[in-house]
Amino acid sequence: MTLLSSYPCIVLFNCSAAPGFPCFCWTKKCSPDMQSSLKQVQKLLSTHEAAYLQSLRTLRKKLNLLQNTATKQTDTCLKLDTQEVANSRKLGKAQNPGHEVHFLRDAGYELVGAESRMCQESLTWSGQQPTYINECASSPCLNGGTCVDEMNQFSCTSFVTMTNTSSATSSAAAAVSPPAVTVGPFFHPSHCTHVQGTTHCTCDPGYTISGRDGTSCKDIDECEFFHMGQAGRLCLHACVNSPGGYRCTCPAGYNLTRDGRNCKDIDECGFQCVRVDCSRIRNATYSKTSPMRCERNPCSVDNKVCSQAPNSISHHYLSVVSNLSAPRTMFRVSPLRLMGNTLRFSLLGRGQARRHFTVQRSDRQTGQLVLGSPVQGPATLEAEVEMTELEKGVQLGRYITKITMFISQYEF
Numbered sequence: 001m002t003l004l005s006s007y008p009c010i011v012l013f014n015c016s017a018a019p020g021f022p023c024f025c026w027t028k029k030c031s032p033d034m035q036s037s038l039k040q041v042q043k044l045l046s047t048h049e050a051a052y053l054q055s056l057r058t059l060r061k062k063l064n065l066l067q068n069t070a071t072k073q074t075d076t077c078l079k080l081d082t083q084e085v086a087n088s089r090k091l092g093k094a095q096n097p098g099h100e101v102h103f104l105r106d107a108g109y110e111l112v113g114a115e116s117r118m119c120q121e122s123l124t125w126s127g128q129q130p131t132y133i134n135e136c137a138s139s140p141c142l143n144g145g146t147c148v149d150e151m152n153q154f155s156c157t158s159f160v161t162m163t164n165t166s167s168a169t170s171s172a173a174a175a176v177s178p179p180a181v182t183v184g185p186f187f188h189p190s191h192c193t194h195v196q197g198t199t200h201c202t203c204d205p206g207y208t209i210s211g212r213d214g215t216s217c218k219d220i221d222e223c224e225f226f227h228m229g230q231a232g233r234l235c236l237h238a239c240v241n242s243p244g245g246y247r248c249t250c251p252a253g254y255n256l257t258r259d260g261r262n263c264k265d266i267d268e269c270g271f272q273c274v275r276v277d278c279s280r281i282r283n284a285t286y287s288k289t290s291p292m293r294c295e296r297n298p299c300s301v302d303n304k305v306c307s308q309a310p311n312s313i314s315h316h317y318l319s320v321v322s323n324l325s326a327p328r329t330m331f332r333v334s335p336l337r338l339m340g341n342t343l344r345f346s347l348l349g350r351g352q353a354r355r356h357f358t359v360q361r362s363d364r365q366t367g368q369l370v371l372g373s374p375v376q377g378p379a380t381l382e383a384e385v386e387m388t389e390l391e392k393g394v395q396l397g398r399y400i401t402k403i404t405m406f407i408s409q410y411e412f
Contacts, residue, residue, distance in 0.1 A: 075362075077119035078325075097121050103130050114262070122318075123329055128236060128262060128412050185243040186219035206244030222246040236262045236412055251410065263412055265319070274404070276315045284309035292316065310386075311397040318405045321412060322377035327370050330357075331403050333385050334366040340391035343367075348384040348400070357383045369403060377407035 076095040092101035100118045114127025190209060192201040203209060203217035210218035223239035223246050233239075235248035250256055250263035257264050278286040278294035283305040286294040292315045299306035316331065333345065345367030347359040356375060362368045369385055383403050389396045 075123065077123050077125055080117070080125065095119055097123065122331075124324075188217050190215050190217045204244060219243050234261060237410070263410075274315075274317055279313055281309050286313065308395070309398070310400045313400045313402065315402050316404070318403065320375075320377075320405050320407050321410065322408050323374045323411055324371070324407075326373050329362075329368045330371050330405070331369040331385070331401070332362065332366055333368070333387050333399075333401050335387065335389065335399075338365060338389070340389045340396045342390040342393075344386075344388040344390065346386050346388070348386050349382075352381065353383045356381055359385055375407050378409040379407040381405040381407065 075097070077097075079095060080090065080101055090101055090103055092099065094101075097119050100116050102116045103114075114130055117125045117127045117130075120126055187210070188204070188207070190201040190203050192199050192215060194200075199214065201209060201214040206220055206222070207217035208220050210216045219241075221241045222234055223241045226234040226239075234246060237251060237254070238249045240247050240249060248256060248261050253266060254263040255266045256262070276288070276292055276294070278288055283303060284299070285297045287297055289295045293312060294314075295312045296306075296309055299309075318330065320330075335343065343365060345359050345361055347353060347357060347369075356372055358370050358372055360368055360370055367385060367387060369383055375381065381404070383405075385401045385403065387399045387401070389399075
């Protein structure tokens, strides 16, 4: 126990108190000056307490900010590894929705796929994974011909050594008339010149030297050489060989892109056009408030069944490629404005929906529909996500979102 000399009626004890705050005891006989001093001490303690509480609030805000930042960082598309796109360089590192990455081909290679891909709101990359091919990589030239890679084509050259038996032949280059060869759309004579006892024969792009004498050219079947080989694919869908070249085709509902190799969906409705009709529920009626949304009409006071029916039913349609990698978030549901203090998210129905989908909470106000495994197309999958809003356990409203996925039979 310590007696404070400046305050004769205050005795300081070693009692338990908050760190930095001593415990005071005093007698009943305190002078007015002493009472003023006590008020100042009390004010000082209040100031320290307010600063302590403010520090706690600041720390809590920083923790919430770190938690939100960590949550947002997970909302990114899968990383596009440059090793997966050989013979190219990638520009752009951001993987958040709305950001793009671009691919540049190495010298001697050509692009098959999308030069630019964007991270979409569904956390999937737009466009087809690009690949780069070197048309000479598979050695398409026959009989020792040399392949020369060109833009969207290649050509073959051949050197044939011939003995010069004529003393009258000049050492200058002279055109050599080739002997008769098989002709037709897929065959034609080569172009040969004679220089100092050596004949140099070349073929038009898309043809290769045929025969030992090098005087005949044969069409190269590019579709056979580059179909699912190590060098890559010429066409995203189907390849048709033609004399001296090839052409790519796309299935119904798709058009060739400007590069002549890739396919783009031209069906604005996905697999099929849809028309939404409002559901018929007993003791409740609905009105269409938008092309894809129906809202419940007001219920009478005594109609409890009506008040328990969904407040709104929304319809959404997605076109998805076959064998889409999974697990993958396909759709998110959240309220426009939160009225209650609790939100519940659940997957309705049985069977097909529960085999392929699950519903998870991504944050306090958002639920997400997750595709659990890849699905081989063509197929149609349906799922219903229910969001229930409550206030102290009392239901305030139910909102149903119906998602229909049209899965293509193609992987593009």
